[in-house]
Amino acid sequence: MNTSLVIFNASEFGAVIRQGRKSQGLTQSELALAAGVSLRFVSELERGKQSASLELAFRIAGLLNIRVSASLPA
Structure with missing residues (x-):
């Protein structure tokens, strides 16, 4: 299924x-290990901490096959 969402904030x-992560049956620890980040980072990312590294957040999204895109208003 291909679902598009518009996301407005870190939360x-x-x-x-x-x-x-949950749909793939992964724990936060397993995802952190696969992404090469700390468990704390995954936890804070999932809780919407605004200071999370965008590069690492995109890496995690990619591991979960979540495509992130941006567009400018017409």
């Missing part, structure tokens, strides 16, 4: 990451 992005 919404974190919820998508959490949903993707």
Whole structure:
């Protein structure tokens, strides 16, 4: 299924990451290990901490097969 969401803040992005992780049956620890980040980072990302590294957040999204895109208003 191909679902597109419009995300407006870090909390919404974190919820998508959490949903993707759970849908693949991964724990936060397993995802952290696969992404090469700390468990704390995954936890904070899923909780919507605004200071999370965008590069690492995109890496985690990619591991979960979550495509992130941006567009400018017309």
